[in-house]
Amino acid sequence: MKEVSELINRPQLHSAIQIRSNCIVQFTPPAVKNPDRPPLPHRKKNFSNKATYSGLVTVGVKKKIKRAIDIIQQITPDNFQYNIYGKVIKSPKLAFLTLTVPVDLNADQEKACYDLLLKPFIQFLTRQQGVRHYVFRVERTQSGRYHFHFIINRFLDKGRLNWGWNRILRDKGFLDSYFKNHGNYFAPSTDIISVKNSNMLAVYVAKYLAKTTDQSEAILMKVWGCSSILRGCAYFWLRDEVRLNAVILCRAPLSAYSFFQEYFNIINVNIRSFLNKFGYMFKSQYYEWCNALYNSRASA
Secondary structure, three states, X not given: OOOHHHHHOOOEOOEEEEEOOOEEEEEOOEOOOOOOOOOOOOXXXXXXXXXXXXXXXXXXXXXXXXXXXXXXXXXXXXXXXXXXXXXXXXXXXXXXXXXXXXOOOOHHHHHOHHHHHHHHHHHXXXXXXOOOOEEEXXXXXXXXXXXXXXXXXXXXXXXXXXXXXXXHHHHOOOOHHHHHHHOOOOOOOEEEEEEOOHHHHHHHHHHHHOOOOOHHHOXXXXXXXXXXXXXXXXOXXXXXXXXXXXXXXXXXXXXXXXXXXXXXXXXXXXXXXXXXXXXXXXXXXXXXXXXXXHOOOOOO
C-alpha cells in the first residue's frame, strides 16, 4: 500500500478530479514522459465495414449505461417527507421498475418494439407521471419473453404504473390472449421497487443492467436508452493547476477499497463531505451542474 506522502510528492503538471456518486477519481498526469515507455498502438480503425448496430451489450455500451446510472444518481435531489408524527424523514429518491411483454414477439414486432411499446410508455412517464430522467435496458429471458428494466428519478404508484403499461399493451393487441383466458386486461405485467440505499444502486443495479451479452443473445430492438440529457452527458470535473490531492482534502484514510495506479487514484468518499472541504466555489459549481441537468426536460 502506498503512503500518503508518496501520493502528494508525485511529480505532476496538474490534477483533475472527476466526481462520481460514491467516489472520486483523481487523474495525475506525469510532468516528464518516460522515454522507456513503449508507444501506444495505432488506434485508427476501419469503420467502413462495421455494422452500426449489433444488438449486444458491448463493453462500450456497458460503460455508457453505468455512466448514465451514476449521473442520474448524482443529479436527483434528496426526497424529504413528513411522517405521521411530524418528523422529517428521508424517502427513496430513485425507483427500479420492470415491465413484461406477456406474448412472444416476431421479428417485425421486435424491430418495431421501441416505437410500439417503449416510446409511448416513456411519454406516459414524462408527460403524465412527472418523471424527468430515466435509464432503461432490454433483456430477453430464457423463455424468449422480453423484460424492460427502468431506473427513474421518482417512485410511482404500482396500480397507476400497471394501468399505463397495460393500456399500451392492449392498444397494440398484446393482451388479447390474456383477455381470452382471464376475461380482463389487468395483467400483472409491472413491478416497481424503491431504491432505499442509493449507494448500492451503482454497485448492484449497474452491474445487473450492464451485463455484457454474446452473439447468441443479440436482439433486433434497441438494447438500451436513457433520457436525452443523460445521453451525451459527461461526469463533473474539478480542475486546478494547484496540486489538488483528494486524500488530503477529504482527510480520508487509505482503505482497502481505494485503488491507486500510476496516473489515477480511485478513492471512496462521501461526496458531500468532500465538496464541503473543497471550498464554496467548487461546491457551488457542482450543485449548479446537478440542478441544470435535473431541471432539463426529458425526451424519448
